[in-house]
Amino acid sequence: xxxxxxxxxxxxxxxxxxxxxxxxxxxxxxxxxxxxxxxxxxxxxxxxxxxxxxxxxxxxxxxxxxxxxxxxxxxxxxxxxxxxxxxxxxxxxxxxxxxxxxxxxxxxxxxxxxxxxxxxx
Amino acid sequence: xxxxxxxxxxxxxxxxxxxxxxxxxxxxxxxxxxxxxxxxxxxxxxxxxxxxxxxxxxxxxxxxxxxxxxxxxxxxxxxxxxxxxxxxxxxxxxxxxxxxxxxxxxx
Numbered sequence: 001x002x003x004x005x006x007x008x009x010x011x012x013x014x015x016x017x018x019x020x021x022x023x024x025x026x027x028x029x030x031x032x033x034x035x036x037x038x039x040x041x042x043x044x045x046x047x048x049x050x051x052x053x054x055x056x057x058x059x060x061x062x063x064x065x066x067x068x069x070x071x072x073x074x075x076x077x078x079x080x081x082x083x084x085x086x087x088x089x090x091x092x093x094x095x096x097x098x099x100x101x102x103x104x105x106x107x108x109x110x111x112x113x114x115x116x117x118x119x120x121x
Numbered sequence: 122x123x124x125x126x127x128x129x130x131x132x133x134x135x136x137x138x139x140x141x142x143x144x145x146x147x148x149x150x151x152x153x154x155x156x157x158x159x160x161x162x163x164x165x166x167x168x169x170x171x172x173x174x175x176x177x178x179x180x181x182x183x184x185x186x187x188x189x190x191x192x193x194x195x196x197x198x199x200x201x202x203x204x205x206x207x208x209x210x211x212x213x214x215x216x217x218x219x220x221x222x223x224x225x226x227x228x
Contacts, residue, residue, distance in 0.1 A: 047165065047208055049217040062216045096164055106212040107155045107170035114164050 002027035004097050006115035013121050017085035020115060022097030024078045030055040035100040036080045037108060038071065040093040048093075052100050053080055087119045123147050123211050127220035133228040140196040142223045144209035149189045153213035156185055156194045159222075160205045168207075169194065199225070 008020035037052035051061035053071045061069045070083040094116050098108040124147040134140050152172040157165035167176045169185035182197045196203055204227055209220040
């Protein structure tokens with residue numbers, strides 16, 4: 001059973017870089033059937049899709065985040081990563097990683113437990 | 122961007138009630154819609170994909186319908202464990218978007 005786990009600093013200073021890694025266990029990140037995504041949720045608010053990546057390196061990101069987002073994949077470690085820079089207080093959120101299936105249906109499942117990242121000096 | 126509007130945003134219901142949540146898309150998305158359930162402090166859980174296909178392991182009291190621009194999630198008989206927030210998501214085109222959520226609380 002595939003499981004995802006986010007890791008990274010819980011506190012980031014304004015104007016610096018938010019870096020998170022998602023480790024995939026119980027399955028290979030190098031499956032052509034799946035993409036790997038990041039979604040965030042500010043406290044008390046709704047969900048926002050950040051972007052997703054395929055093991056081949058093909059990625060799509062939310063234009064609302066403009067050029068601040070970088071998503072990468074490391075197949076040797078079965079991990080994918082998110083970088084967001086520079087950050088402001090508006091980037092304070094719980095960040096989730098999730099697996100996206102794009103064949104025979106399209107959905108995100110499973111999700112990681114989430115990582116709260118606070119942007120504050 | 123495709124906007125998803127969920128209604129109601131808040132719903133108060135009793136155990137055993139039939140509950141219907143609507144998700145309207147600003148443009149047609151065929152059947153590329155998923156529904157998720159989220160409990161406080163937890164990650165969203167997939168309930169339904171392709172508008173009407175029940176994810177494995179999800180109780181049959183949950184059902185989804187619709188295509189194009191209007192979709193519904195129905196819980197046929199609300200159970201205590203169903204009190205949560207429900208989100209719809211469109212996967213028809215980038216950027217992927219979510220509805221604002223519907224919180225289902227105990228009456």
